Amino acid sequence: MNSSHRHQRGVAVVIGSGSVKCAAALGLVNVLNRAGIAIDMLVGCSAGCLYATMLASGRTTAEAAEMTKQLWTSTITDQHNRRAWLKAAFPRLFGFDARFGLRDDRLVMERLNAAFGDSRIEAMGTPLFLTATDFANGNQAVFSSGRAVDAIRASIAVPFLFSPWPIDGHLYIDGYMSDPLPVGVAMREGAEVIVAMGFDSPYQEHISNAGRFAFQVSAILSNNLLKSQFAFHGLAHHAEIIPIIPEFKQRIRMFDTEKIPYIIEEGERAAEAQLPYLSRLLDAQAAVAASGTA
Amino acid sequence: MEIELRLSGGITVVGIRGSVDGLTADDLMRTLSARVSEGAVRLVADCSALDYTSSAGLRSLLGAVKLARQHGGDLRLAAIQPPVLRVLDLSGFTGILKYYPDVEAAVVSFAEPA
Numbered sequence: 001m002n003s004s005h006r007h008q009r010g011v012a013v014v015i016g017s018g019s020v021k022c023a024a025a026l027g028l029v030n031v032l033n034r035a036g037i038a039i040d041m042l043v044g045c046s047a048g049c050l051y052a053t054m055l056a057s058g059r060t061t062a063e064a065a066e067m068t069k070q071l072w073t074s075t076i077t078d079q080h081n082r083r084a085w086l087k088a089a090f091p092r093l094f095g096f097d098a099r100f101g102l103r104d105d106r107l108v109m110e111r112l113n114a115a116f117g118d119s120r121i122e123a124m125g126t127p128l129f130l131t132a133t134d135f136a137n138g139n140q141a142v143f144s145s146g147r148a149v150d151a152i153r154a155s156i157a158v159p160f161l162f163s164p165w166p167i168d169g170h171l172y173i174d175g176y177m178s179d180p181l182p183v184g185v186a187m188r189e190g191a192e193v194i195v196a197m198g199f200d201s202p203y204q205e206h207i208s209n210a211g212r213f214a215f216q217v218s219a220i221l222s223n224n225l226l227k228s229q230f231a232f233h234g235l236a237h238h239a240e241i242i243p244i245i246p247e248f249k250q251r252i253r254m255f256d257t258e259k260i261p262y263i264i265e266e267g268e269r270a271a272e273a274q275l276p277y278l279s280r281l282l283d284a285q286a287a288v289a290a291s292g293t294a
Numbered sequence: 295m296e297i298e299l300r301l302s303g304g305i306t307v308v309g310i311r312g313s314v315d316g317l318t319a320d321d322l323m324r325t326l327s328a329r330v331s332e333g334a335v336r337l338v339a340d341c342s343a344l345d346y347t348s349s350a351g352l353r354s355l356l357g358a359v360k361l362a363r364q365h366g367g368d369l370r371l372a373a374i375q376p377p378v379l380r381v382l383d384l385s386g387f388t389g390i391l392k393y394y395p396d397v398e399a400a401v402v403s404f405a406e407p408a
Contacts, residue, residue, distance in 0.1 A: 198384070231386035234349035235356065240316045241349040243381055273377070277315055277346060284317055 010038030011278070012191035013055075015048030016181035017174070017222070018199030019254045020263065022047040023068055024246045025197050026061040027267025031275055032195075033061075037282065041127040043185045045175035047072070048197075049130045049155045053116060053148050056124035065260050071111045074255040077161065079104035084163075098135060098171055101163030105153070108162070112149045119148045129189065130155055131182045132172035135164045140178035142185050143167075160214060176201075180226040183233045183241050192239040193281060195274075197267070198226060202251065242278055246270040297325050305401045306334040311343040314351030322351070326358035326369065335367025338400040342373035352385055359391060368392065372400035 011032070015025040025048065032039060044052025050071065054064040081104045087094040088102075121128050122145040130143045132154035143151035146167065154165040154172035164171035175182065181198035201219035204212045234241050246266040252259055295318035298309035306329055314322055329337065339355070347355070355369070362369045371393040374382065382388050394400040 227384055227386045230384055234352055234385050237349060239350075243349075243384060245380055245384060247380075274346070277313055277348065281316055 010040035011193045011195045011282070012041045012043065012186035012189070013039050013052075014043040014181060014183050014186050014194060014196040014198075015045065015052050016196070016198035016226070017046030017048055017176035018201075019047045019252075020068070020072055020256055020260065021199045021246070021248065021252050022051050022197075023065060023260045023263045024199075024267025024270070025051045025055075026064055027246075027264040027269070028195065028197055028244055028271040029055060029061050030264070031268055031271035035275055035279060037278065039126055041129065041186060041189060041191060043129045043131070043182055044155070045131045045180060045182050046155050046158075049152045049175070052128060052130065053119075053121075053124070053152060056126040056128035057116070057119060057148075058125045061264070065264060067115055068260060069257050071115055072255060072257055076108040076111065077103045077255075079107060081105075081163075099163045099166075101157070101161060103161050105162050108156075109149075109153065112152055116148045116152070121145050121148050121151060124148075127189070129182075129185050131175040131179065131185060132157070132165075133175055133178040135171040135173045138178060140175070140182065140184075141170075141172055142182075159218070176222050176225075179229045180222050181230055183230070183237070187233060187237050192285065193278070194237070194239075194241045195244060195271075195278065196230075196241055197244045197246070197270075198230070199245070200226070202253075240281060242274055242281075244270045244274055295321065297322065299325075299329070302338075302397065302401050303405075304336070305404055306337045307340055307397055307401070308337055309340040309343065313346040313348075314344065314354060315346065315348040316350040319348075319350040319354035323354040323357055326354075327361060330358075330361050330365055330367070335362050335365040336404050337362055337367065337369045338397055339369060339371045340373060340397050341371055341375065341378060342397075344378055345375060347378055347381055349385075352381070352387060355391075356387070368404075370394065370400045370403060372397040 015022055042052040042056045084102050087096040130151040132141045134141050150167050155175040157165050157173045164173045181196055183194050183196045186194045201222040203219050204216045207213050248266055295312040300307050359369045373396050
């Protein structure tokens, strides 16, 4: 049987938050491509939005890897937002408000605009869903239409670092704050088989400043949220969620783009381990579907 | 997936080999439910040869645990391999299931006061 037309139905791919580690999703997609397994929908959260959008727009995994190197460098957080520091120190004098972020986001916006321009989510070749978190109430927000750049910017609005992002009169922050691995979106959209690539937030080796302290707190919250949400969705879903959790033996920091080949390799390795089962599952589903239509 | 049943010190040891997933989870649940119905409510799942569990597999394991506990017993896991342990941990199962490094420790645990 030819694998390229073996599977009648495809899978939903969910790419969780994980900064540059999300590039492992490119390894997953390489494995799916080689096996002839189609992707029916893509869901992205935080940096996972970058990859979900690149892939949904038809870019190859090699192109997406290359784009990451242009987009995701430490220089995007180099510029301090001096007014934000003043607002934090003298809130009344400088008018502290909800659009607080300690880093200037002009460079990241410039790069997102260069990469995606005015591309719209609803116009992507593969159905795309990008998640963020409503800053007013903590609810998960799912963007299935609108400018991709806005949804991505909202979803990577790491609290304290980048300011919440306004879309249609609401402010949004990083998607990981509501669900670091949003498989629930794929469930809601009717996916039967969900391949979910998620990542633990790394804990700090040394807590030597307030920033690291904040990242440690955030990692604890995020990792516990990941577990609880994944447990709930795993038990609630009637079909299958196949978790693919790459194991990185090297420490990957937020902007380690030089490690992308290694990250992709680990993504491939983790996906290859689940491929035999995924193929059997899709074959079984295809057989059931064929018997139903025979 | 292959299931092998044996008795050890009055405890039913369920050896699970292969993958517990959407294609096999019902078989596992049926086997475990049947044992519990027959009164074998203290069970140990020998996971040394279990190489994968998906969300469907987790649901069947949880169902079996609930059933065994409802009948006054328990299903405890033993010798979980690292890839499976990662999925159990990610799913929060390590917080609600008892698991042990090997079958012997899991069997002995039933003799310990709760």
